[in-house]
Amino acid sequence: MSDVSSYVLLSHEQALRRQMDVTANNMANSSTVGYKREQPLFHEYVERVNEAPVNDARKTSFVLDYGAVHDTAQGSFQATGNPLDVMIEGPGYLNVEAPGGGVAYTRAGFIKVLESGDLATAGGQRLLDTNGRPINVPPDQASRISIQSDGSVIGPDGGQLGRIAVTGFPDEMAVKVRGDGLLDGSNGRIYTQREARLRSGGVEASNVEPIVETTRMVEILRAYQTSMSMSQDLDNMRKSAISRLGGTNH
Structure with missing residues:
Protein backbone atom coordinates (compact mmCIF):
# COMPACT_ATOMS: atom_id res chain seq x y z
CA MET A 1 0.00 0.00 0.00
CA THR A 72 -36.98 20.06 -5.57
CA ALA A 73 -37.98 22.77 -3.08
CA GLN A 74 -40.54 25.14 -4.59
CA GLY A 75 -39.30 28.54 -5.76
CA SER A 76 -41.37 31.64 -5.05
CA PHE A 77 -44.08 32.93 -7.41
CA GLN A 78 -43.07 35.92 -9.54
CA ALA A 79 -45.98 37.76 -11.10
CA THR A 80 -45.28 38.84 -14.69
CA GLY A 81 -48.56 40.37 -15.82
CA ASN A 82 -48.74 37.88 -18.70
CA PRO A 83 -51.80 35.64 -18.21
CA LEU A 84 -50.12 32.89 -20.28
CA ASP A 85 -47.09 32.53 -18.01
CA VAL A 86 -47.37 29.60 -15.61
CA MET A 87 -45.70 28.19 -12.53
CA ILE A 88 -45.92 24.51 -11.65
CA GLU A 89 -47.02 24.17 -8.04
CA GLY A 90 -45.37 21.07 -6.67
CA PRO A 91 -43.31 18.55 -8.66
CA GLY A 92 -43.28 18.08 -12.41
CA TYR A 93 -41.96 19.63 -15.62
CA LEU A 94 -43.52 21.21 -18.69
CA ASN A 95 -43.15 19.07 -21.82
CA VAL A 96 -41.58 20.88 -24.77
CA GLU A 97 -40.31 19.92 -28.19
CA ALA A 98 -36.57 19.36 -27.93
CA PRO A 99 -34.21 20.83 -30.53
CA GLY A 100 -33.73 18.12 -33.13
CA GLY A 101 -36.90 16.30 -32.07
CA GLY A 102 -38.06 14.35 -29.07
CA VAL A 103 -39.24 15.67 -25.72
CA ALA A 104 -37.39 17.91 -23.28
CA TYR A 105 -38.54 19.30 -19.95
CA THR A 106 -38.45 22.67 -18.21
CA ARG A 107 -39.75 24.56 -15.18
CA ALA A 108 -39.38 27.95 -16.88
CA GLY A 109 -42.99 28.94 -17.54
CA PHE A 110 -42.63 31.98 -19.79
CA ILE A 111 -45.16 31.23 -22.54
CA LYS A 112 -45.85 33.02 -25.81
CA VAL A 113 -47.74 32.40 -29.04
CA LEU A 114 -45.57 31.91 -32.12
CA GLU A 115 -46.50 33.32 -35.52
CA SER A 116 -47.57 29.79 -36.43
CA GLY A 117 -50.10 29.91 -33.58
CA ASP A 118 -48.26 27.29 -31.50
CA LEU A 119 -47.69 27.89 -27.79
CA ALA A 120 -43.99 28.00 -26.96
CA THR A 121 -41.52 28.87 -24.23
CA ALA A 122 -39.47 32.08 -24.24
CA GLY A 123 -36.69 30.10 -25.96
CA GLY A 124 -39.00 29.14 -28.82
CA GLN A 125 -39.51 25.48 -27.89
CA ARG A 126 -43.09 24.47 -28.64
CA LEU A 127 -45.18 23.26 -25.71
CA LEU A 128 -46.58 19.76 -26.07
CA ASP A 129 -49.95 18.44 -25.03
CA THR A 130 -50.64 15.14 -23.29
CA ASN A 131 -50.50 13.37 -26.66
CA GLY A 132 -47.08 14.79 -27.50
CA ARG A 133 -48.42 17.29 -30.06
CA PRO A 134 -48.00 21.09 -30.22
CA ILE A 135 -50.90 23.21 -28.97
CA ASN A 136 -52.14 25.53 -31.71
CA VAL A 137 -54.20 28.65 -31.15
CA PRO A 138 -56.29 30.30 -33.92
CA PRO A 139 -54.78 33.70 -34.82
CA ASP A 140 -57.92 35.62 -33.88
CA GLN A 141 -57.91 34.05 -30.39
CA ALA A 142 -54.22 34.42 -29.51
CA SER A 143 -54.75 37.40 -27.20
CA ARG A 144 -57.85 36.00 -25.51
CA ILE A 145 -56.90 32.52 -24.34
CA SER A 146 -56.35 31.43 -20.75
CA ILE A 147 -54.59 28.55 -19.01
CA GLN A 148 -56.37 26.68 -16.24
CA SER A 149 -54.80 25.10 -13.17
CA ASP A 150 -54.96 21.63 -14.75
CA GLY A 151 -53.06 22.85 -17.84
CA SER A 152 -56.11 23.19 -20.07
CA VAL A 153 -55.80 25.95 -22.68
CA ILE A 154 -59.20 27.61 -23.00
CA GLY A 155 -60.34 29.79 -25.92
CA PRO A 156 -62.52 32.90 -25.60
CA ASP A 157 -65.64 30.83 -26.33
CA GLY A 158 -64.89 28.47 -23.45
CA GLY A 159 -63.73 25.62 -25.66
CA GLN A 160 -60.59 23.65 -24.83
CA LEU A 161 -57.75 24.01 -27.35
CA GLY A 162 -55.49 21.47 -25.66
CA ARG A 163 -53.92 20.61 -22.31
CA ILE A 164 -50.31 21.35 -21.47
CA ALA A 165 -48.51 18.16 -20.45
CA VAL A 166 -46.79 18.13 -17.06
CA THR A 167 -44.52 15.15 -16.44
CA GLY A 168 -43.32 13.90 -13.07
CA PHE A 169 -40.38 11.61 -12.34
CA PRO A 170 -40.22 9.13 -9.45
CA ASP A 171 -36.46 9.61 -9.23
CA GLU A 172 -34.94 13.08 -9.68
CA MET A 173 -31.63 11.38 -10.51
CA ALA A 174 -33.28 10.55 -13.85
CA VAL A 175 -33.47 14.27 -14.71
CA LYS A 176 -30.33 15.64 -16.35
CA VAL A 177 -29.47 19.16 -17.49
CA ARG A 178 -29.10 19.48 -21.26
CA GLY A 179 -28.59 23.26 -21.49
CA ASP A 180 -30.62 26.36 -22.44
CA GLY A 181 -32.93 25.81 -19.48
CA LEU A 182 -33.96 22.37 -20.73
CA LEU A 183 -33.64 18.97 -19.12
CA ASP A 184 -33.70 15.35 -20.24
CA GLY A 185 -35.53 12.72 -18.27
CA SER A 186 -36.47 9.05 -18.31
CA ASN A 187 -39.27 6.93 -16.82
CA GLY A 188 -41.51 9.95 -16.42
CA ARG A 189 -45.30 9.95 -16.22
CA ILE A 190 -47.68 12.62 -17.52
CA TYR A 191 -49.90 13.88 -14.73
CA THR A 192 -53.66 13.57 -14.95
CA GLN A 193 -55.88 16.65 -14.85
CA ARG A 194 -56.40 16.09 -11.14
CA GLU A 195 -52.65 15.80 -10.44
CA ALA A 196 -51.39 18.73 -12.54
CA ARG A 197 -51.29 22.06 -10.72
CA LEU A 198 -50.44 25.24 -12.63
CA ARG A 199 -50.69 28.83 -11.48
CA SER A 200 -51.02 31.37 -14.27
CA GLY A 201 -49.95 35.00 -14.42
CA GLY A 202 -46.36 34.42 -13.27
CA VAL A 203 -43.37 32.12 -13.15
CA GLU A 204 -41.34 30.22 -10.58
CA ALA A 205 -38.20 31.93 -9.31
CA SER A 206 -34.98 30.02 -8.78
CA ASN A 207 -34.87 28.27 -5.40
CA VAL A 208 -31.20 29.20 -4.95
CA GLU A 209 -30.47 31.24 -1.82
CA PRO A 210 -27.33 33.32 -2.57
CA ILE A 211 -26.40 33.74 1.09
CA VAL A 212 -26.50 29.98 1.67
CA GLU A 213 -24.41 29.31 -1.45
CA THR A 214 -21.87 32.00 -0.48
Whole structure:
Protein backbone atom coordinates (compact mmCIF):
# COMPACT_ATOMS: atom_id res chain seq x y z
CA MET A 1 0.00 0.00 0.00
CA SER A 2 2.19 2.80 -1.27
CA ASP A 3 1.55 6.31 -0.03
CA VAL A 4 -2.20 5.80 0.41
CA SER A 5 -2.56 9.04 2.36
CA SER A 6 -1.77 11.10 -0.74
CA TYR A 7 -4.43 9.31 -2.79
CA VAL A 8 -7.02 9.80 -0.04
CA LEU A 9 -6.26 13.52 0.14
CA LEU A 10 -6.36 13.77 -3.64
CA SER A 11 -9.81 12.15 -3.79
CA HIS A 12 -10.97 14.60 -1.10
CA GLU A 13 -9.63 17.59 -3.03
CA GLN A 14 -11.34 16.40 -6.22
CA ALA A 15 -14.61 16.11 -4.32
CA LEU A 16 -14.18 19.65 -2.98
CA ARG A 17 -13.53 20.93 -6.49
CA ARG A 18 -16.71 19.24 -7.68
CA GLN A 19 -18.63 20.85 -4.82
CA MET A 20 -17.21 24.26 -5.74
CA ASP A 21 -18.20 23.83 -9.41
CA VAL A 22 -21.77 22.92 -8.45
CA THR A 23 -22.03 25.76 -5.93
CA ALA A 24 -20.67 28.30 -8.44
CA ASN A 25 -23.21 27.09 -11.01
CA ASN A 26 -25.99 27.52 -8.45
CA MET A 27 -24.85 31.08 -7.80
CA ALA A 28 -24.76 31.84 -11.53
CA ASN A 29 -28.37 30.67 -11.83
CA SER A 30 -29.78 32.40 -8.76
CA SER A 31 -31.95 34.59 -11.00
CA THR A 32 -32.78 31.95 -13.64
CA VAL A 33 -36.50 31.26 -13.78
CA GLY A 34 -37.42 27.71 -12.79
CA TYR A 35 -33.86 26.74 -11.87
CA LYS A 36 -33.49 24.11 -9.15
CA ARG A 37 -30.27 24.23 -7.18
CA GLU A 38 -28.06 21.19 -7.53
CA GLN A 39 -26.21 19.33 -4.84
CA PRO A 40 -23.46 16.79 -5.51
CA LEU A 41 -23.61 13.21 -4.32
CA PHE A 42 -20.53 11.25 -3.36
CA HIS A 43 -19.93 7.55 -2.95
CA GLU A 44 -17.49 5.91 -0.55
CA TYR A 45 -15.07 3.51 -2.20
CA VAL A 46 -13.35 1.21 0.29
CA GLU A 47 -10.09 -0.51 -0.58
CA ARG A 48 -8.82 -3.38 1.55
CA VAL A 49 -5.30 -4.83 1.62
CA ASN A 50 -3.98 -8.01 3.21
CA GLU A 51 -0.92 -6.46 4.80
CA ALA A 52 -0.56 -3.18 6.65
CA PRO A 53 1.52 -1.79 9.55
CA VAL A 54 -1.60 -1.89 11.76
CA ASN A 55 -4.97 -3.58 11.35
CA ASP A 56 -6.84 -0.25 11.07
CA ALA A 57 -4.82 0.63 7.97
CA ARG A 58 -6.08 -2.40 6.02
CA LYS A 59 -9.24 -0.50 5.08
CA THR A 60 -8.95 2.81 3.26
CA SER A 61 -11.90 4.99 2.22
CA PHE A 62 -11.82 7.12 -0.92
CA VAL A 63 -14.34 9.73 -2.10
CA LEU A 64 -15.91 9.15 -5.53
CA ASP A 65 -18.16 11.55 -7.45
CA TYR A 66 -21.53 9.82 -7.77
CA GLY A 67 -23.48 12.58 -9.53
CA ALA A 68 -25.79 15.45 -8.65
CA VAL A 69 -29.44 15.79 -7.72
CA HIS A 70 -31.84 18.70 -7.92
CA ASP A 71 -33.25 20.32 -4.81
CA THR A 72 -36.98 20.06 -5.57
CA ALA A 73 -37.98 22.77 -3.08
CA GLN A 74 -40.54 25.14 -4.59
CA GLY A 75 -39.30 28.54 -5.76
CA SER A 76 -41.37 31.64 -5.05
CA PHE A 77 -44.08 32.93 -7.41
CA GLN A 78 -43.07 35.92 -9.54
CA ALA A 79 -45.98 37.76 -11.10
CA THR A 80 -45.28 38.84 -14.69
CA GLY A 81 -48.56 40.37 -15.82
CA ASN A 82 -48.74 37.88 -18.70
CA PRO A 83 -51.80 35.64 -18.21
CA LEU A 84 -50.12 32.89 -20.28
CA ASP A 85 -47.09 32.53 -18.01
CA VAL A 86 -47.37 29.60 -15.61
CA MET A 87 -45.70 28.19 -12.53
CA ILE A 88 -45.92 24.51 -11.65
CA GLU A 89 -47.02 24.17 -8.04
CA GLY A 90 -45.37 21.07 -6.67
CA PRO A 91 -43.31 18.55 -8.66
CA GLY A 92 -43.28 18.08 -12.41
CA TYR A 93 -41.96 19.63 -15.62
CA LEU A 94 -43.52 21.21 -18.69
CA ASN A 95 -43.15 19.07 -21.82
CA VAL A 96 -41.58 20.88 -24.77
CA GLU A 97 -40.31 19.92 -28.19
CA ALA A 98 -36.57 19.36 -27.93
CA PRO A 99 -34.21 20.83 -30.53
CA GLY A 100 -33.73 18.12 -33.13
CA GLY A 101 -36.90 16.30 -32.07
CA GLY A 102 -38.06 14.35 -29.07
CA VAL A 103 -39.24 15.67 -25.72
CA ALA A 104 -37.39 17.91 -23.28
CA TYR A 105 -38.54 19.30 -19.95
CA THR A 106 -38.45 22.67 -18.21
CA ARG A 107 -39.75 24.56 -15.18
CA ALA A 108 -39.38 27.95 -16.88
CA GLY A 109 -42.99 28.94 -17.54
CA PHE A 110 -42.63 31.98 -19.79
CA ILE A 111 -45.16 31.23 -22.54
CA LYS A 112 -45.85 33.02 -25.81
CA VAL A 113 -47.74 32.40 -29.04
CA LEU A 114 -45.57 31.91 -32.12
CA GLU A 115 -46.50 33.32 -35.52
CA SER A 116 -47.57 29.79 -36.43
CA GLY A 117 -50.10 29.91 -33.58
CA ASP A 118 -48.26 27.29 -31.50
CA LEU A 119 -47.69 27.89 -27.79
CA ALA A 120 -43.99 28.00 -26.96
CA THR A 121 -41.52 28.87 -24.23
CA ALA A 122 -39.47 32.08 -24.24
CA GLY A 123 -36.69 30.10 -25.96
CA GLY A 124 -39.00 29.14 -28.82
CA GLN A 125 -39.51 25.48 -27.89
CA ARG A 126 -43.09 24.47 -28.64
CA LEU A 127 -45.18 23.26 -25.71
CA LEU A 128 -46.58 19.76 -26.07
CA ASP A 129 -49.95 18.44 -25.03
CA THR A 130 -50.64 15.14 -23.29
CA ASN A 131 -50.50 13.37 -26.66
CA GLY A 132 -47.08 14.79 -27.50
CA ARG A 133 -48.42 17.29 -30.06
CA PRO A 134 -48.00 21.09 -30.22
CA ILE A 135 -50.90 23.21 -28.97
CA ASN A 136 -52.14 25.53 -31.71
CA VAL A 137 -54.20 28.65 -31.15
CA PRO A 138 -56.29 30.30 -33.92
CA PRO A 139 -54.78 33.70 -34.82
CA ASP A 140 -57.92 35.62 -33.88
CA GLN A 141 -57.91 34.05 -30.39
CA ALA A 142 -54.22 34.42 -29.51
CA SER A 143 -54.75 37.40 -27.20
CA ARG A 144 -57.85 36.00 -25.51
CA ILE A 145 -56.90 32.52 -24.34
CA SER A 146 -56.35 31.43 -20.75
CA ILE A 147 -54.59 28.55 -19.01
CA GLN A 148 -56.37 26.68 -16.24
CA SER A 149 -54.80 25.10 -13.17
CA ASP A 150 -54.96 21.63 -14.75
CA GLY A 151 -53.06 22.85 -17.84
CA SER A 152 -56.11 23.19 -20.07
CA VAL A 153 -55.80 25.95 -22.68
CA ILE A 154 -59.20 27.61 -23.00
CA GLY A 155 -60.34 29.79 -25.92
CA PRO A 156 -62.52 32.90 -25.60
CA ASP A 157 -65.64 30.83 -26.33
CA GLY A 158 -64.89 28.47 -23.45
CA GLY A 159 -63.73 25.62 -25.66
CA GLN A 160 -60.59 23.65 -24.83
CA LEU A 161 -57.75 24.01 -27.35
CA GLY A 162 -55.49 21.47 -25.66
CA ARG A 163 -53.92 20.61 -22.31
CA ILE A 164 -50.31 21.35 -21.47
CA ALA A 165 -48.51 18.16 -20.45
CA VAL A 166 -46.79 18.13 -17.06
CA THR A 167 -44.52 15.15 -16.44
CA GLY A 168 -43.32 13.90 -13.07
CA PHE A 169 -40.38 11.61 -12.34
CA PRO A 170 -40.22 9.13 -9.45
CA ASP A 171 -36.46 9.61 -9.23
CA GLU A 172 -34.94 13.08 -9.68
CA MET A 173 -31.63 11.38 -10.51
CA ALA A 174 -33.28 10.55 -13.85
CA VAL A 175 -33.47 14.27 -14.71
CA LYS A 176 -30.33 15.64 -16.35
CA VAL A 177 -29.47 19.16 -17.49
CA ARG A 178 -29.10 19.48 -21.26
CA GLY A 179 -28.59 23.26 -21.49
CA ASP A 180 -30.62 26.36 -22.44
CA GLY A 181 -32.93 25.81 -19.48
CA LEU A 182 -33.96 22.37 -20.73
CA LEU A 183 -33.64 18.97 -19.12
CA ASP A 184 -33.70 15.35 -20.24
CA GLY A 185 -35.53 12.72 -18.27
CA SER A 186 -36.47 9.05 -18.31
CA ASN A 187 -39.27 6.93 -16.82
CA GLY A 188 -41.51 9.95 -16.42
CA ARG A 189 -45.30 9.95 -16.22
CA ILE A 190 -47.68 12.62 -17.52
CA TYR A 191 -49.90 13.88 -14.73
CA THR A 192 -53.66 13.57 -14.95
CA GLN A 193 -55.88 16.65 -14.85
CA ARG A 194 -56.40 16.09 -11.14
CA GLU A 195 -52.65 15.80 -10.44
CA ALA A 196 -51.39 18.73 -12.54
CA ARG A 197 -51.29 22.06 -10.72
CA LEU A 198 -50.44 25.24 -12.63
CA ARG A 199 -50.69 28.83 -11.48
CA SER A 200 -51.02 31.37 -14.27
CA GLY A 201 -49.95 35.00 -14.42
CA GLY A 202 -46.36 34.42 -13.27
CA VAL A 203 -43.37 32.12 -13.15
CA GLU A 204 -41.34 30.22 -10.58
CA ALA A 205 -38.20 31.93 -9.31
CA SER A 206 -34.98 30.02 -8.78
CA ASN A 207 -34.87 28.27 -5.40
CA VAL A 208 -31.20 29.20 -4.95
CA GLU A 209 -30.47 31.24 -1.82
CA PRO A 210 -27.33 33.32 -2.57
CA ILE A 211 -26.40 33.74 1.09
CA VAL A 212 -26.50 29.98 1.67
CA GLU A 213 -24.41 29.31 -1.45
CA THR A 214 -21.87 32.00 -0.48
CA THR A 215 -21.50 30.45 2.96
CA ARG A 216 -21.04 27.07 1.32
CA MET A 217 -18.27 28.45 -0.90
CA VAL A 218 -16.39 29.75 2.17
CA GLU A 219 -16.70 26.33 3.85
CA ILE A 220 -15.39 24.56 0.74
CA LEU A 221 -12.42 26.93 0.46
CA ARG A 222 -11.52 26.38 4.12
CA ALA A 223 -11.75 22.61 3.72
CA TYR A 224 -9.55 22.79 0.62
CA GLN A 225 -6.96 24.89 2.45
CA THR A 226 -6.91 22.35 5.29
CA SER A 227 -6.43 19.49 2.82
CA MET A 228 -3.58 21.33 1.09
CA SER A 229 -1.94 22.00 4.45
CA MET A 230 -2.12 18.30 5.31
CA SER A 231 -0.59 17.45 1.94
CA GLN A 232 2.27 19.83 2.62
CA ASP A 233 2.83 18.33 6.08
CA LEU A 234 2.98 14.83 4.58
CA ASP A 235 5.46 16.03 1.98
CA ASN A 236 7.65 17.55 4.67
CA MET A 237 7.54 14.28 6.63
CA ARG A 238 8.69 12.34 3.56
CA LYS A 239 11.54 14.73 2.92
CA SER A 240 12.61 14.52 6.54
CA ALA A 241 12.49 10.70 6.49
CA ILE A 242 14.50 10.54 3.25
CA SER A 243 17.06 12.97 4.67
CA ARG A 244 17.50 10.89 7.84
CA LEU A 245 17.78 7.64 5.89
CA GLY A 246 20.37 9.26 3.65
CA GLY A 247 22.39 10.40 6.65
CA THR A 248 22.24 6.93 8.23
CA ASN A 249 23.58 5.31 5.08
CA HIS A 250 26.55 7.61 5.14
